[in-house]
Structure formats: C-alpha cells, structure tokens
Amino acid sequence: MKPILAVLALVATSLTLATTSASADTAPIDTDLPKTVSADVLPTVQINGVAWKQVIVGDIVYVGGSFTSARPAGAAAGTSETARSNMLAYRLSTGNLITTFAPKFNGQVKDMALSPDKKLLYVAGGFTQVDGVNRYRGAAIDLATGKATSFRPIFNSTTNAVAATSSAVFYGGVFTSADNTARTKVAAVKPSDTGTQLLPLNPKVAGGNVNDLVVSSDGTKIVIGGAFTSVNGASKPGYGLARLEVSSGSSLALPVNDEIRNGGTEAAILSLESDGTSFYGTGYNYGSGGNSEGSFKSDWATGKLTWLEDCHGDTYAIWPTADAVYQASHKHHCGTSGGFPETKPRSWYHATAVTQDVRGTNIADDKYDYPDHPGTPRPEFLEWYPKWTNGTYTSAQQSTWTVTANASYVTYGGEFLKVNGVAQQGLVRFAVKDIAANKVGPTLKGAAWALTGSSPSAGKATLKWPGNPDKDNATVTYKLYRGTLDSTPIKTVKVSAPFWKHTAMTFTDTGRTSGSSQKYKIEAVDPLGNISRSDWVTVKIR
Incomplete structure (x- = not known):
C-alpha cells in the first residue's frame, strides 16, 4: 500500500484530529487500552x-x-x-x-527453560561440552553456582527447544536419538537424567524439524511447533503444530492448526510461548508451504484460535505480559490486521506490541496476493515502534x-x-513509564522535518509540513509559530492517531504586509513534553 499522502487544510485556530483506530502507548488517550513500555x-x-x-x-x-x-x-x-x-x-x-x-559452552545455546523451583536453568543447543565436561546438547546450570549439574541427556544432533516441569524435561529439535534410543525430534527425560532416564514420550514427527515447544501448566500436555508436515501420521493437526498428551505421545485436538498451516521447506512455526492459560506462536512463510508470518494466541483448554495477528514479514519470537503481547520480527505489512500498511520503498518494524484481547477482525488482502485470513479475530496494535539497525552476524542479517x-x-x-x-x-x-527516562519525542527535527512556505497571493503565506509521529505515543500536538517561539502559536493541531496516519498538513496565514518577509517554525510535542522543532523558514509575502 502506498504511503498516505492526504493533506489536511486547517482553518481553525486549533483542531484535534483523531482516527477510528485505537492506539495505546505510554500515555494513551484511550484508557481502555494498555500502556506499553517506553521506547527509551x-x-x-x-x-x-x-x-x-x-x-x-x-x-x-x-x-x-x-x-x-x-x-x-x-x-x-x-x-x-x-x-x-x-x-x-x-x-x-x-x-x-x-x-x-x-559457564562456558563450546557451541551455541538455542533455548533455555527455568525449573519450577527456579534453581536450575535447562539448556538446549548445539554444544557438546560445558566447562570442558561432556554435555551432548542438553544441560542444566545451577543458578546459585553458575556450574553445570550432573544432568546430562544425550542427543545425537541439535536441540532447538527445552521446557520443564518438576517431573520431566522436554526437548525438541533436529535429533533422531535421545539417550541412545530412537526419538525423532521430540523427547522427554527425567530431571535426574544422566543418559539413562528417558521417558516414554515418543510421537512420530515427520518432515521438518521441531523449532519450539511449550508445556501446559499441569504438565500433562505439550504443544510443538516447527517445519514438520505430520505428527503421528496426521497433518490436521500435525502440520507445523501439534498438541500431544505427555503420558502417551498421542495427538490431541488442535483447531488452531485448521487456520494456521506452516510446514515443509519454505514455512514453519518459529517460536512458542505460554502464560498458563494460553499459548502463543509465531511463524514464517516463503513460498507455498504456509499461510502465516504473524503471530497467534490459542487456548490451552481447547486448542482453539483466540486471535491471529496477520502481518507479513517473519515473526521470530513472542512474549505475553498481563495486558500486552510483544513481538520480535521484521514485519512490513500489517494492513489486513488493523496495522501499518506496506510502503515503497519497504519499511521494516522489528519490535511491535499488540493487545492481549480481541479488538477487531482480519480483512482480505486484495492488493498483494499474500496468504490471508479474512474474518478471523485479531488484536489491536499498540503505538510502540523502536527503530533498529540490522546486524550482520547471521546469514539472515536481521x-x-x-x-x-x-x-x-x-x-x-x-x-x-x-x-x-x-x-x-x-x-x-x-x-x-515510571522507570524510563521518557525522552523519546517526535521523530523528525531540524532540516529533516521539511517545513515549506510560499505566498500564493497578496498578504498570504501558506505553510506545509509532514506529520511527525512519536515512537511510543499516538498523540502529538503541532504548534506553528511566526517570528518567535516566545509568541502564541498561530496554529495548534492535536493529532491522535497511529504513526502511519500522521499525514501532511497545511495552514494559510493571512493579513501579512505585502513585500514583508515572515519567518515560521513548526513544533511537535508529545504528551510527556518532548519537543521536536523544524528549522525556521522565511516566506516573502506577495
């Protein structure tokens, strides 16, 4: 979708502009929406x-x-x-x-999980030693000492995920053997495992690997996510997602997998998290194997979809808090899910936040032909968009x-x-907000905020300026000054809208003396008092 270029002609001395989209932040005007953390x-x-x-x-x-x-x-x-x-x-x-x-791991750490008593940190990854002692892709660190415990399951290839209860430690990954026994991509061991205490859990996972897993609060069920295409001989559920009974390894109903279908060589569920009553997931799709690059929330009790955030641009991780859900991604188009539109050139957003509850309905993608989910429930995007500079350490350069x-x-x-x-x-x-410095203000300032002026007719000066949104506040007050900042603004405009709806504005200053030179400056102020200003612009009056 092209950037919004609508121009607002402002004629009153002050004006408040609001949109129908809710947009919470560190100081939301809609008290029904949760506050986010600051972008500081x-x-x-x-x-x-x-x-x-x-x-x-x-x-x-x-x-x-x-x-x-x-x-x-x-x-x-x-x-x-x-x-x-x-x-x-x-x-x-x-x-x-x-x-x-x-602690020293001789290979990368992919995942970690806290023991229920918060004394141990279970670890998954590609390592084979910890502090010089053999630990084949599974280990536990005693948080009091920082040293590896005697826990030492044996996996023959990389583990991507780990979760724990008081009676079992669950692993998912690439492996085909656990404790020298056939286990394909999912296994469970006792917390006291030293290579000989494998548990019976043994689902049949076919196709791609397991990327993540979560365990229910009562320890009786796990949900696995990845690139696999079937589990226990079925693909519905079992295509990228499966819910399993721990005691038997059998598949349980998972209606969310009817809607979210990511598996194979070009799509996958990338991460899962749980808050006890719901589990959350993220995915990617690059080809014909999947239909979701956003995130979702599902009910542990039923396996049904609660909401689907239908953005495009791979979503790598998710974390639920009491009121908001934070995401790590490279989202670039959320227009079908009530969020920011696609732009040319493309804009990327690597950290976003949405509400915990349902706030609307996804719509069809009639422009870009992306996989879509019209009619499904969606959350609301919150006004929190820090700006990131990509790294180059991995081949993905994210x-x-x-x-x-x-x-x-x-x-x-x-x-x-x-x-x-x-x-x-x-x-x-x-x-x-109560801890942060709260110093992030409207984005543009100085020459980068291009205030322009002209004199279209005698005695008049027309000023134009682009919108200047804030990274963590939807509300910005624009103040236009003539001559000096010590004077009363000649125009005040309060805009409460998501960042992509802070559009360009104009104002015509009348009654100026023909032949005179008038100078103008535009100021943007967020609810916490952070100010950004343009440079002065001089207009020769006709």
Missing part, C-alpha cells in the same frame, strides 16, 4: 554475536546465544571486552554484566530474534547494532 533505550551489556533466548529470574536476565564476549553499554566493538562463551547474565535493573556467572518481559521491563535480544540510533549491540532493555 536503557543501557545494557552488549555482545559480539547473536542472542537466541533470554530468561528473567528476579533481577537477573540470563542470555543464551552465539557469542564470545560481552562489553559495557557505550563501549565500541572490540573494546572493554569480557570473555563469555555463548551464555551470560546481567542485572535487569542496571543492565550491567554479572561477573560471577560465566535485528531482533528474542523478547522476554516482566511487569516492569521488556528485553530484546538478537544481532542488532543500534536501537533508535544508539549503539547497543545484541541486547537492550525497555521499561515502563
């Missing part, structure tokens, strides 16, 4: 590779990925580095590296790969190099 970049330890997973435990964030060093916020690459081997921990409240936690949160912070990990123009490699924190 909080200084956070950096890494020299990619983060695949984060786990928050109290005031500590544990990070797993592929990297060899950490360095403080603000330090340039290659300076002030501390060795870390694919895992580190930092303080959530400060962003500082925890110096006493440094920004965000993982997101997690608690009640006060949202943390992203990936391979990004900058956030909102601030050098911040691989890891970053955002915080709720």
Whole structure:
C-alpha cells in the first residue's frame, strides 16, 4: 500500500484530529487500552554475536546465544571486552554484566527453560561440552553456582527447544536419538537424567524439524511447533503444530492448526510461548508451504484460535505480559490486521506490541496476493515502534530474534547494532513509564522535518509540513509559530492517531504586509513534553 499522502487544510485556530483506530502507548488517550513500555533505550551489556533466548529470574536476565564476549553499554566493538562463551547474565535493573556467572559452552545455546523451583536453568543447543565436561546438547546450570549439574541427556544432533516441569524435561529439535534410543525430534527425560532416564514420550514427527515447544501448566500436555508436515501420521493437526498428551505421545485436538498451516521447506512455526492459560506462536512463510508470518494466541483448554495477528514479514519470537503481547520480527505489512500498511520503498518494524484481547477482525488482502485470513479475530496494535539497525552476524542479517518481559521491563535480544540510533549491540532493555527516562519525542527535527512556505497571493503565506509521529505515543500536538517561539502559536493541531496516519498538513496565514518577509517554525510535542522543532523558514509575502 502506498504511503498516505492526504493533506489536511486547517482553518481553525486549533483542531484535534483523531482516527477510528485505537492506539495505546505510554500515555494513551484511550484508557481502555494498555500502556506499553517506553521506547527509551536503557543501557545494557552488549555482545559480539547473536542472542537466541533470554530468561528473567528476579533481577537477573540470563542470555543464551552465539557469542564470545560481552562489553559495557557505550563501549565500541572490540573494546572493554569480557570473555563469555555463548551464555551470560546481567542485572535487569542496571543492565550491567554479572561477573560471577560465566559457564562456558563450546557451541551455541538455542533455548533455555527455568525449573519450577527456579534453581536450575535447562539448556538446549548445539554444544557438546560445558566447562570442558561432556554435555551432548542438553544441560542444566545451577543458578546459585553458575556450574553445570550432573544432568546430562544425550542427543545425537541439535536441540532447538527445552521446557520443564518438576517431573520431566522436554526437548525438541533436529535429533533422531535421545539417550541412545530412537526419538525423532521430540523427547522427554527425567530431571535426574544422566543418559539413562528417558521417558516414554515418543510421537512420530515427520518432515521438518521441531523449532519450539511449550508445556501446559499441569504438565500433562505439550504443544510443538516447527517445519514438520505430520505428527503421528496426521497433518490436521500435525502440520507445523501439534498438541500431544505427555503420558502417551498421542495427538490431541488442535483447531488452531485448521487456520494456521506452516510446514515443509519454505514455512514453519518459529517460536512458542505460554502464560498458563494460553499459548502463543509465531511463524514464517516463503513460498507455498504456509499461510502465516504473524503471530497467534490459542487456548490451552481447547486448542482453539483466540486471535491471529496477520502481518507479513517473519515473526521470530513472542512474549505475553498481563495486558500486552510483544513481538520480535521484521514485519512490513500489517494492513489486513488493523496495522501499518506496506510502503515503497519497504519499511521494516522489528519490535511491535499488540493487545492481549480481541479488538477487531482480519480483512482480505486484495492488493498483494499474500496468504490471508479474512474474518478471523485479531488484536489491536499498540503505538510502540523502536527503530533498529540490522546486524550482520547471521546469514539472515536481521535485528531482533528474542523478547522476554516482566511487569516492569521488556528485553530484546538478537544481532542488532543500534536501537533508535544508539549503539547497543545484541541486547537492550525497555521499561515502563515510571522507570524510563521518557525522552523519546517526535521523530523528525531540524532540516529533516521539511517545513515549506510560499505566498500564493497578496498578504498570504501558506505553510506545509509532514506529520511527525512519536515512537511510543499516538498523540502529538503541532504548534506553528511566526517570528518567535516566545509568541502564541498561530496554529495548534492535536493529532491522535497511529504513526502511519500522521499525514501532511497545511495552514494559510493571512493579513501579512505585502513585500514583508515572515519567518515560521513548526513544533511537535508529545504528551510527556518532548519537543521536536523544524528549522525556521522565511516566506516573502506577495
């Protein structure tokens, strides 16, 4: 979809413009919508590779990925580095590296899961040793000591995912053997496993690999997601998604798989998360094998779809909070799901947030011929759009790969190099309004905010300016000044709308003396008082 270019002719001394789209942020005017965290970049330890997973435990964030060093916020690459081997921990409240936690994995860490008593961190990945001791793609770290425990399941190939209960640790991945016994891409072992305590779970997974899995709050069911095309001989459910009974490995009803179909060599479910009552998933599709690149929410009790966020642009990770759901992706077109439109050249959004509840209905894609889901329920996009600079560590050269949160912070990990123009490699924190600096204002300023002026007829000056949205507030007040900022604005316009609906505006200033030169400046102010201003523009009056 082309950018919106409608021009608003403003004739009143003040005006408030609102759209029908709800758009929450750090200070939403619609109190029915949840607040997001601020878009302020909080200084956070950096890494020299990619983060695949984060786990928050109290005031500590544990990070797993592929990297060899950490360095403080603000330090340039290659300076002030501390060795870390694919895992580190930092303080959530400060962003500082925890110096006493440094287990050494000889291969990348793909996933981590906390034990129910929060004392152990179960790990999945491509490693074969931890601190020089053999651990074949499965391990547990004692969080009190930072050392590997005796837990040592044996997998013959990469594990992509791990989840845990008090009686079982579940793994998903590429493997065909667990504890020297045939297991294809899904297995469960006892928490005391030392290579001989494999559990009976043994579903028949065919086609592509398992990318992620989650376990129900009562420990009796798991949901797996990936590129597989059938489970236990069936593809509905079983095509990219399956819900399994832990005790028998048999497939359970999963109506959400009737709507979301991602599998094979060109599509997959990429991630899953759970909050106990619902499970959430994300996917990608590049070809004929799938139909969803956005995210979804489904009910644990029934397996039915709650909502589908039908954006286009792969979605890599998702994290539910009490009121909002945060996503890591490279979304570029959410127009069928109540969000931002496609643009030319294409614009990418690597971090987004939506409501927990249903706020509308998806519509058909009548323009780009993308797979669509008209008539399905959707959430509402919230006005929170930090700006990311892609990294180059992986062949995909993306920004965000993982997101997690608690009640006060949202943390992203990936391979990004900058956030909102601030050098911040691989890891970053955002915080709720009460903690954040709240200094992110309207995006454009100075020469970049192109205020233009002309005199179309005697005694008149016509001023034009583009919209200037804010990364974490839908409401922006525009103030047009003549001569000096100490004067009363000659025009005030309050716009409350999603960023893509902050359109260009015009105003005609009348009663000016012919032959005089008048100078003008436009100012944009967000609800927290952050101000962005254009340069002065001089108009010679006819």
